[in-house]
Amino acid sequence: MSGRDPDAILDELGAALEGAWVRDGARRRLALPRPRPLRAGRRGLIAAAAVALALVPTAIATRDAVWAPDPPPLPAQLRPRDAVVPGTAGTPVYVGAGTQRDVAWRLSATTCRYGTIEAVGLFLSVPGGGAGARCDVAARTPGASPAALAARRVQTYYDPASNLTWAFGALPAGARAVDVTSRPYGGGTPATARIAAATVDPRAVEQGHLPSGVRVFVIALAGGRDVARVRVSDAAGAQLLSCEGGRCDR
């Protein structure tokens, strides 16, 4: 660029520095301490669970690389004054990847801690786009309480490039099957699709400080659809969770 006077050049440099300071400060505030090694008994439990759950049919394949790219932190000036800010956030890790309806996807997760309340932020990436709620983004809703953020287990994303509606979520350890009820945009007959709750690589759980035994699901629905309800059941078929509008009853 040509024609700037020295003050304009300094303004440009100052804006770049201020942005970097905010990003750097936020990154340091959100950094978690190094993970503590799991106790031997806990490691054994996770390993046993991983072996057992590997037998469950699933559309999710774990990636070799566990670490997911760090999302850019939300600049402080964009955060609403009364927004909920996580005290700490874990390192983003990949918790699943696969292909549905010929579209490749990857799912990453970040643990967000609000005092004693822990939430999992999920972000789905597909070619050319993605959506979800990482810690900073999840905290953007003014007036949202930590408990409300933690209850928002299910996210949806309509991808216009593939004309698919994606639903995805983080589930407790006991989850085995997920029933997703949706209807076309603008109304129509609801339909329910079932998918297995997939296990997460124990390395990702440990490195991302995710809740022990956390499971995830990702489903691609043809066309633009409203996801009305998600029901999660355990191994015995009993209802474990019921979610309306993305928020679950626990």
Add this chain to the structure above:
Amino acid sequence: MARLDDQHLAAAYRRDARRLLIWLTRRTYDGQLAVDLVGETYARAWESRRRFRGDPEDAEALAAWTYGIARHVLADALRRGRSERAALQRLHVEPPHLAADEIARLEELAELGSLRATLAVALEDLSPEQRDAVRLRVVEELDYPAIARRLGISEDAVRARVSRGLRTLALSVEVPGA
């Protein structure tokens, strides 16, 4: 006492950066280098903010501390004969790149014209090698590749001679902190 944070530094930058830019331009005779060094100074200030022991609301104390960092940044740049950008790179900040007309405006602001006249006299204090390099760079305003061709030495050698010469001249031409 409050700790020095990004808001304090941003306010200090708005107060002091212009003065610092002029000061660095008059010491390096290079507008682009001076802009880089202003950025590097405030990037290092950010990295060192926990070592600031004064009151961050005290504008004078903060300016003095920042100028101390700037002196180190300038000394490093003159010793190495190149721009210092390590802290900027750690923060992923790319300083603005100046076009020729922007450099000319900055040099006008820093009154480099009159300074060059003064410098021409002070050049006698330098060794012949440094004097030729500094005269071609600062007084005749040739770029480094052109000086290298003129003197038959490498570009790095030219930068080293100019830097060392300027470091010597900095002691005689201007009062530190002016």
